[in-house]
Amino acid sequence: MELESRSYGSARDLYVEYVKRTRPYTMTVDHFHSFYEIYYLLSGSRIYFVQDRTYRVEQGDLVFLGKNVLHKTMQGESASHERFIVHFGDDFVRQRGGAHAELLLEPFRQSGPVIRLPREEQRAVDRLVRRMAEEIGTKPPGYELVPPAAVADLLLLAARHVREQAPLPAYENLSPKEAKISEVVRYINANYHTPLKLGELADRFYVSRHHLSRTFKEVTGFAFSDYLVLTRVKEAQALLRDTDRPIADIASATGFDNFSHFGKTFKKITRQSPREYRKGSG
Numbered sequence: 001m002e003l004e005s006r007s008y009g010s011a012r013d014l015y016v017e018y019v020k021r022t023r024p025y026t027m028t029v030d031h032f033h034s035f036y037e038i039y040y041l042l043s044g045s046r047i048y049f050v051q052d053r054t055y056r057v058e059q060g061d062l063v064f065l066g067k068n069v070l071h072k073t074m075q076g077e078s079a080s081h082e083r084f085i086v087h088f089g090d091d092f093v094r095q096r097g098g099a100h101a102e103l104l105l106e107p108f109r110q111s112g113p114v115i116r117l118p119r120e121e122q123r124a125v126d127r128l129v130r131r132m133a134e135e136i137g138t139k140p141p142g143y144e145l146v147p148p149a150a151v152a153d154l155l156l157l158a159a160r161h162v163r164e165q166a167p168l169p170a171y172e173n174l175s176p177k178e179a180k181i182s183e184v185v186r187y188i189n190a191n192y193h194t195p196l197k198l199g200e201l202a203d204r205f206y207v208s209r210h211h212l213s214r215t216f217k218e219v220t221g222f223a224f225s226d227y228l229v230l231t232r233v234k235e236a237q238a239l240l241r242d243t244d245r246p247i248a249d250i251a252s253a254t255g256f257d258n259f260s261h262f263g264k265t266f267k268k269i270t271r272q273s274p275r276e277y278r279k280g281s282g
Contacts, residue, residue, distance in 0.1 A: 008136040008147060015087040016147045018133040022080045026221065032070045032234055035089045036108060038154065039063035039073075040129050044081025047074040049220045050113045052185040054178050060122045062115045062158060064107040068234055072221035084129045086151050096152040104155040106162050115158060128154050180205065181219040184212070185227070192231045193255045198224050232256065233269045240278040247274045 007017035012035075039048070039062070046057045050071045057063060057076070065071055097104040107115060117125060128150045135143040174182060184205055188196060201224075202212040216224045236254040239245055245253070251262035251274075266274050 006133065006137045008144070012089060014092050014148055014151060016084070016132055016136060016151070018082070018084050018136070020080075020082040024075045024079045025081075026072075026074045031072075032068050032230065033087070034067055034237075035087050036067060036093075036105075037063075037065040037071075038086040038151075039065065040084045040086075040125065042082035042084060042126065042129065044078045044083075045076030046081060046083070047076050047221075048072075048114070049074070049222070052189060053174065053182040054219050055112075055114050057114060058116075060117065060126070062107075062117070062125065063113050064110075064115065064158070065113060066108040068238070069113075070222075070227070070230055070234065074221045084133060086154075088151065092148070092151075093155075096148060097155075100156075103159050104152070105159075107155065107158040110162050115161065117158075117161060121157060121161060124157060125154060177215060178219055180207070181216055184216065185220065188228060188231060192228065192235060193253055195257070196228060196255070228255075229265060230269065233266055236262070236266060236274065237270070237277060237281075240274055241281040247278070250274070 003022075004020040005018065007015065009015040039057075041057050041059055041061050041063075043059050045059070048055045048057045048063055048071065050063070050065065051069050055063070057073075093101045093104055116122075132147050132150050135146040184201060187201070187204070198213060199209045202209040205212065207215075213224055216222070216227070220227060222230070232254045236250050236256075239250045239253065240247070243250075248259050251259050254262075256262035256265070263273060266272075266277070270277055272280065
């Protein structure tokens with residue numbers, strides 16, 4: 001069997017999904033989303049691009065992705081891998097955490113997204129995750145009670161670890177190629193609102209246009225143009241959600257030089273027009 005999967009729930013409340021693959025796989029969808037995500041690698045290895053840099057994720061690692069963070073997973077050293085993901089929103093955290101809701105969100109606020117737990121805590125997470133996978137696969141009576149409780153336990157375990165442990169230094173080590181692309185990505189993130197061309201970026205960072213295009217895709221998993229557009233749309237969403245600025249002003253402020261192009265691009269990525277998105281998030 002090349003692919004085994006099982007899932008339960010909805011991202012609006014709580015969604016969990018187990019997937020096992022035996023063939024090489026790289027995420028084909030370039031995306032970000034308005035809910036939190038936990039990624040747990042049960043076996044194998046993966047390359048994970050998050051926000052502005054690349055991480056090597058190994059068996060037992062946890063990845064915590066905040067809301068509206070661009071990310072993409074790519075093939076690691078091994079073709080086969082098992083992973084478990086959790087999606088949830090603020091309502092889930094408030095309901096499960098109560099007065100401790102902010103504590104449960106601490107793993108999403110650390111300096112890096114990857115947590116590598118000590119062996120004993122890693123075993124505890126593995127048991128939690130495998131139990132969830134088993135319950136949503138076999139669906140015994142009352143299985144719906146297991147994921148919410150297990151996810152809350154997982155968040156609490158990770159939050160306590162974050163409070164007690166320093167960030168993992170291994171993730172500070174980038175190859176020269178990865179370090180260069182991280183510089184480029186940080187520049188894009190800071191200047192997405194200006195006209196940005198691949199050739200001009202190549203000149204700024206002293207590489208050829210072809211080399212930058214190829215290396216950017218290799219390191220991040222994104223084509224340069226796709227990353228730039230996704231960043232602009234993500235920032236436009238924030239302005240539509242959090243301000244009353246006219247939509248035409250928001251288009252200009254996020255780097256779109258054509259209002260019609262902004263509307264079409266926004267709808268292609270979000271499946272809503274800017275006006276519909278503003279109305280739905282109000």
